[in-house]
Amino acid sequence: MARVPPPLPFSVQEEIFRRFEAAEPEPEGELEHVNAYTLVVAVALSAQATDAGVNKATRALFAIADTPAKMLALGEAGLLEHIKSIGLFRNKAKNVIALSRILVEEHGGEVPSSRAALQALPGVGRKTANVVLQMWFGHPAQAVDTHVFRVANRTRIAPGKDVEAVERAIEDNVPVRYQRHSHHWLILHGRYTCVARKPKCPACLIHDLCPYPEKTEAA
Template identity: 65%
Template structure:
């Protein structure tokens, strides 16, 4: 995608949603970290349903350790991979207490050193909690980056590094939120809704998806 097109791409997404936010619910930076860890291979909506009661009761690493692994499982058992995630959340909570005075570090490398925290999770926390211009590449963003031609890459890291190069100011802070939301609600995996896409003319995806009514009309035309 050309430099001018990239700027226009983000300008339109920003115009439609000037202040995008993560859809994960949290009450502080610690619970944000926990929510992001729990969201791996799960929907934000599913995580939110499980954590509302949890975060009303547990909002610090100390409280989480006191709750314990079995107690945590009872709260998050509706989330995929909840056994492994419960183990990781307790372990990362202990690490925060022992290594960071119970505070979430504002450093990507330190975050990635915590149990259950990968690069994507660290990037989300750095961006949302600390205002860093990071690009958290989830499945939605990976798809949008490749499908549109904005940031093609064979791996999430390749897409992230490409975004680092091409995303201009003043869009860098919110770029990954715009792309994730665009992928979640418009540029969907199986059937992208190209007919209502604000950047359809800038996108490199060739088989544009027609609106449902247009599809039905086309199907009646003899071949």
């Protein structure tokens, strides 16, 4: 098994995130939501789906069902009509109805602010819980998706063999003052610049600090 390389030195990490912050001081997620509940639903629906596709499906949905009680009133059949364009929509609909019922019955209709309580909801894994904790509650939680995993390993900002190892590496190596927004900076960098097949190295604002060995020739 290949050895995980060491993370970049702290001084380099500091400069990388200084540049990210200078370019976009307040990065935001691209999933549309109006409250903590709709954020939970949107993130749960986004698994194996694009943010754009989820947003297209949820605009009309959230206009009529923006609380757990309203979602339960809409029912699974009504929900299916709104999200049938999203991958795995049948299973996701069951989870949304189930998590809505738990929120009503066990949390007074409110979204809990603890990772354990969030992960106890159907269809909510660690990544979804971390997104909600970071975006809504302001916790420096590190949600590691495919973009974050790729950027963290390519750049050696936070190398790790799996998503939990990368999550820990971000917490251990990214300067604390940047951890509130590091998740979004890494996602956006991976989504638009450090893309999977042909990273846009010439346009990369951290190109000179990145040890990635397969930079494009134009860079």
